[in-house]
Amino acid sequence: MVYPPVFSSNILNQISTMVVILQVHNIFGANTNISQDIRIINGSYAFYQEHFSYQVSLSKFGQHFCGGTILNLEYIVTAAHCIYNNRRPSDITVNLGSLKQGLGVRRKVTDIFMHPGYDNKNLRHDIAILKIPSLGNFTNFIKNITLPDSSPKAGTNCTVAGWGVTETSDSGTLHLKYAKVPIISTPRCRASYKDQLKKEMFCAGYLEGGSDACQGDSGGGLICDQILTGVVSWGHECGEKYYPGVYTDVFYYKDWIRSKSNCLKLISSHLIIFICLFINLLLLK
Ligand code: ARG
Numbered sequence: 001m002v003y004p005p006v007f008s009s010n011i012l013n014q015i016s017t018m019v020v021i022l023q024v025h026n027i028f029g030a031n032t033n034i035s036q037d038i039r040i041i042n043g044s045y046a047f048y049q050e051h052f053s054y055q056v057s058l059s060k061f062g063q064h065f066c067g068g069t070i071l072n073l074e075y076i077v078t079a080a081h082c083i084y085n086n087r088r089p090s091d092i093t094v095n096l097g098s099l100k101q102g103l104g105v106r107r108k109v110t111d112i113f114m115h116p117g118y119d120n121k122n123l124r125h126d127i128a129i130l131k132i133p134s135l136g137n138f139t140n141f142i143k144n145i146t147l148p149d150s151s152p153k154a155g156t157n158c159t160v161a162g163w164g165v166t167e168t169s170d171s172g173t174l175h176l177k178y179a180k181v182p183i184i185s186t187p188r189c190r191a192s193y194k195d196q197l198k199k200e201m202f203c204a205g206y207l208e209g210g211s212d213a214c215q216g217d218s219g220g221g222l223i224c225d226q227i228l229t230g231v232v233s234w235g236h237e238c239g240e241k242y243y244p245g246v247y248t249d250v251f252y253y254k255d256w257i258r259s260k261s262n263c264l265k266l267i268s269s270h271l272i273i274f275i276c277l278f279i280n281l282l283l284l285k
Pocket of ligand 1: 164212213214215216217218219232233234235236237238239244245246
């Protein structure tokens, strides 16, 4: 995805981002091979918060452990395997609106909805919804993302971002990184992963090896044309030849996500109010 240049009103923030990028490069000893070895394994540092306003970090006791995506003012989508061993909502903090780990807005999770079919052995139905106290309103830095209207199309160019493991740091990155990865057709990916690749999963990345998500990026979104198409789920190693990243197909779970994230409830409550008003009007006549 090619991002159009955006002129931020907050120039100081962009400058500080640049300084941090330079610092992170120094900390991790960025080397000259970085452009050849393109495996978040091997993405780029995010520069404009506005471009990643949907991205969140989940942390426990101040420690980042997974990514997530903002669905609306009160709900976050992540991977079920991120939550499997973290079942106490109040132990999980959602960090929003910052490219830097640990900065930005924080919300403690108040409720967890793990997909009821989630299987920790084969990572089937690897999706979960987290509820947070309302964000009030969105800003340029904190925004929701749209759910898909169709299943993923092979060849579509998408972006995955996260604070997970990079080629130079096993403990992840302090500054958000992203990588551009195309969707790979299911028959081509099944040639590698065989029946481990279930029908609610799809692959994105490079069969020849290259840019990929990695440990710590799980739960984050795969964004294609501004739409939340996938959730980082698993993969054999990271950026390996023949083994691209595997993502949960969000389209497959759209109804479940909607039912958990209040959209349907909202519509039905509006319907009830409407019916009540109608009956009142009839009675008044
Ligand atoms: N399971 C990993 C996590 O918990 C994500 C792995 C993604 N791997 C990949 N090669 N795309 O963070």
